[in-house]
Amino acid sequence: MYAVFDLLNGARMTAQYAESSLKHGVEAVHITLNNYRGINPVPDLRHSLKELAAYRKHLGSLAELTHVVETYDDFARAKADGKLAVVLGYQNVPGVERDLGLMELFHGLGVRVVQIAHNIRNLYGDGCAEPANAGLSSLGREMVSVLDELGIVIDLSHVGDQSALDVLDLSRKPVSITHANCYTLCKNARNKSDAVLDRLKANGGVLGITYLPPLVLLPGERKAEVADVVAHIDYAVKRIGAEHVGLGSDFITDQPAERYQEFMRKPEVYGTWPWLYPINDLQQQQDMLASLSDTGLTEAQIRGIAQDNFMRLFRAVLA
Secondary structure, eight states: OOOOOEEOOSHHHHHHHHHHHHHTTTEEEEEEEGSSOOOOOSSOOOHHHHHHHHHHHHHHHTTTTEOSSSTTTHHHHHHHTEEEEEEEEEEOSSSSSGGGHHHHHHHHEEEHHHHHHHHSSOOSBTTTTTTTTOBBBBHHHHHHHHHHHHHHHEOOOTBBHHHHHHHHOOSSSSEEEEEEOOOOHHHOSSSBBBHHHHHHHHTTTTEEEEEOHHSOOOOTOOOOEEEEEEHHHHHHHHHHOGEEEEOOOOOOOOGGGGGGGTTGGGGHHOOOOOOOOOOSSHHHHHHHHHHHHGOOOOOHHHHHHIIIIHHHHHHHHOO
């Protein structure tokens, strides 16, 4: 069984799910704070703090099973105690607006991943749904420096191409794409171009391959299958090297359907409900990893994709 660091897991974090994760080799997950009690892709400061407080309280009720990651050593502490390491993050900048100094508060409260923009334009840059593809603003460029200085992992999963390229040019730390696939194989605006993948390699970053169906195959095509996920992994490995590839499942196990109705308004990006995941549970994830040897990957490379590559990135950033 492969040890897994899932760089974006949206499942309902219950005691049962934490136990199942550990049983199936998942040692660490990154969760999205602004999606905890309901999806809010553009959180203001009050919402950001309320959801952070609520999720930390929730994890406190699961303290026998979970451990919040604030330093790199927390991964090892969680493993030694038989607990699931949980990384707290936001899929958009958490409502600090122009007062970037407030990011230090979020860092102090345990936030270790922040995405520059979520689909649409914000104060910092363009998301992937903006036709202008204008890249980072001057404030966004300052934000990159702030996140680097604090030791917060920058996420580029939902940003536009130019925003991603700008961040990769500016950041002094390895950058993460926690949950996206290869645009060449699936021309969804959420997926990443070869130019972004190449720059990610030069930056030392890691791409988390996701199982979200419209990012595996374009909406309207046949049902996505495990082989299609493997094709994205294989393409990324051949393009940028196995050491720059990981997993970001985007699982939504036990979440209610109404959480995702806002996304369903953009079927060209998100497809239609219900999403039928090609890899739908934690055992199927292990089965997929075991099958990667058929693509020519070594055991060490598969372990890297499952966990080690993102661990290396977090070691570099959290230091």
